[in-house]
Amino acid sequence: xxxxxxxxxxxPGHEDAVRDLSLMHVQRSRExxxxxxxxxxxxxxxxxRFVFVEYWADMPALKAxxxxxxxxxxxxxxxxxxxxxxDMKIFKAAPLKP
Amino acid sequence: xxxxxxxxxxxPGHEDAVRDLSLMHVQRSRExxxxxxxxxxxxxxxxxRFVFVEYWADMPALKAxxxxxxxxxxxxxxxxxxxxxxDMKIFKAAPLKP
Numbered sequence: 573x574x575x576x577x578x579x580x581x582x583x584p585g586h587e588d589a590v591r592d593l594s595l596m597h598v599q600r601s602r603e604x605x606x607x608x609x610x611x612x613x614x615x616x617x618x619x620x621r622f623v624f625v626e627y628w629a630d631m632p633a634l635k636a637x638x639x640x641x642x643x644x645x646x647x648x649x650x651x652x653x654x655x656x657x658x659d660m661k662i663f664k665a666a667p668l669k670p
Numbered sequence: 671x672x673x674x675x676x677x678x679x680x681x682p683g684h685e686d687a688v689r690d691l692s693l694m695h696v697q698r699s700r701e702x703x704x705x706x707x708x709x710x711x712x713x714x715x716x717x718x719r720f721v722f723v724e725y726w727a728d729m730p731a732l733k734a735x736x737x738x739x740x741x742x743x744x745x746x747x748x749x750x751x752x753x754x755x756x757d758m759k760i761f762k763a764a765p766l767k768p
Contacts, residue, residue, distance in 0.1 A: 613711035
């Protein structure tokens with residue numbers, strides 16, 4: 573399983589635009605093959621920072637997601653609204669019992 | 671490396687109390703040995719749902735975290751404020767190159 577944890581910080585005044593773009597992106601992504609979960613949330617310590625938590629079945633599914641015109645359009649539309657470069661961490665992950 | 675992804679949904683009217691308890695918990699947890707990161711955010715599709723993203727060096731560090739009176743106090747204080755049982759997923763994770 574693949575976990576992606578990303579974050580993007582909006583420029584002042586662009587929080588709503590970043591949220592709306594991000595919601596469209598995560599909701600669209602959930603329909604893609606191999607997407608187990610895809611959510612965006614707002615950092616409780618920084619209302620401009622958006623946190624993405626994604627679960628993918630495998631790397632091919634994630635790579636197909638990255639290659640989609642819609643995904644690339646999201647990144648292109650998002651970038652000018654951000655105060656800094658977005659962060660993305662990708663992990664190969666195996667569930668453990670709590 | 672260990673990733674913990676949790677979520678807790680507040681009862682209506684208890685969102686602020688859940689946020690305040692959660693912020694104290696994540697900020698305290700960051701000081702613990704083996705805690706790489708510990709953050710809470712609010713689901714952009716459900717303002718009552720709090721998402722916890724935690725990175726721990728290894729399982730012993732996470733188990734020590736769970737065993738702390740402060741951690742157990744957080745769970746005890748949080749539970750009556752929640753609309754349903756909290757969810758917690760734990761993963762053994764290896765970083766991959768984007």
